[in-house]
Amino acid sequence: MTTKLDLIIFIDDDFATNYLHERNAKLADCTKHVKIFSSALDALGYLKNTDSEDYIKPNIIFLDINMPIMNGWEFLEEYEKINISKHSDLLLVMLTTSLNPKDKAKADDWNIVSDYRNKPLLSEQLLKIVKDNFNEKNNS
Known part of the structure; x- marks a missing residue:
């Protein structure tokens, strides 16, 4: 992959999972920046503050x-309220340890959810997600 993504965000309250995902994103070498949020509220604050000089889409x-405090479903409800143009060209992936088929079905009901994966996300899986969803856009 010649062109790197600008930013990948991980939203998870588990420190060890965040550490692993950040490490795997760096190993995959497919993005310029990785941001980790241990709170969905903090992530929403970042995503709403597009005027900040630190903001990267x-x-x-x-x-x-x-x-x-705020689970993934509640995050999605609030995220949908953000200006729809901010959602364009964004891939939102539910990443969970849940084996409950109802969670997968619920994720499928959300138009803004692009994929549903089990944790942990390995660097090879991340590279495949990037290749499948961004390679054509980056090479055009």
Whole structure:
């Protein structure tokens, strides 16, 4: 992959999972920046603050379902309220340890959810997601 993504965001309340995902994203070498949010509220704050000089528009958001204070479903409800142009060209992937088929079905009901994956996300899986969803756009 010649062109790197600008930003991949991981939203998960588990420190070890965030460490692993950040490490795997760096190993995959497919993005210029990785941002980790241990709170869905903090991630929403970042995504709403597009005027900040530190803001980078994400290409992919990996979102955990089960988190305290605001879970992944509540995040999606609030994220949908953000200006729809901010959603364009964004891949939102639910990333979870849940084996509940109802969670997968619920994720499928959301138009903004592009994919549903089990944790942990390995660097090879991340590269495949990037290749499948961004390679044509980056090479055109």
